[in-house]
Amino acid sequence: MNEILTWILDLVQSVDPVLRTALAGVGMLLETSVLVGLVVPGDTIVIVASTAVANVVEYVALVLTVIVGSLAGESIGFLLGRLFGPRIRSSRLGQRIGERQWRVAQRYTDRRAGIAVFISRFLPVLHSLVPLTAGMSTMRYRTFMSWTIPACTIWAASYVGVGWLAAGSYRELSSQLHWAGAVFVAIIVAFLILVALAKWLLGRLEARHMERQDGDADDD
Template identity: 55%
Template structure:
């Protein structure tokens, strides 16, 4: 039963043209940080689903490149919003909905950690949506901003695409001959997500302690 469900899901994802999956993933990631959709719908989920349709290393690399490009476009837009209208946006209805506490946390985080905050924010909930705007508001050099955020985006996309594509690839190899293939697929995804969740929580805890010191 599980195999049938997973096969149907993977067939559906693979049935979507690769260029369309790549477009959806890259646009979703761009929107995540540029208009704060990531505060409601995590871009991680869209990348994971898109990567399930990856059937070759080349396709995975192309997906990764476009996801990184989408992330950089989104963060650059967030940076530009912060640079040009940051204080007004912060005081707007949307800014108030985000909460002054979150804005202050992001601001304090960047003031304390500088470039490291830009890198690590890609892996921190809420922070990855707010830090680019805070950096723009501070008039921090855009070139230095890119120098910190590019490697973070590459590492982030590589981790998610590798986990999802590896799980789907393993299932494809075992699906036709092993009844437990579905459990292997679920196990890889769950284990990967748990490790990522634990890593994020540990990072979040350490950074929270650092901000209190």
């Protein structure tokens, strides 16, 4: 396993750092822009790029680039929602998402406002729909950005940090341990499991919150 993993990591690291960082930023722009995030694996792109980080300067550069790419993509989604939201929702691509998903995202944004913007960055499907529905709502762009900036910052720092930690640990241990590759895989898998559990828990908590609000509305 060590030989294969070393070859893969060396291949990623052989890419020019500027190009590698720029590709991660573009990947995040696509991942967070209108509906493209449903097919572009931004998290995978970022983790792969982060395995080639060699020092703190490259770490900071990659994190900042990922944040800028994310914010640019979400800003595009917000603007398109403001200008063409209903048209996108009724388009062929919008219909493939499903009317139920649109209703959930719209109701979630209307009721949770800025908190919905923050939390949606960590939830599947909603992270692509909420910028659009926020743009379709009365939410101001300044409010939208004030909530999505910290969310994108946490996301970027976490993903880049884990990729850097896993690859760095492997490189330190690979010459001493035959099972160093297992350490790399274990770090990545453990992180992805934690992310999946966190997304599931957030989704459950938000679903219960919406159900309580629905119940309170019915009582009124």
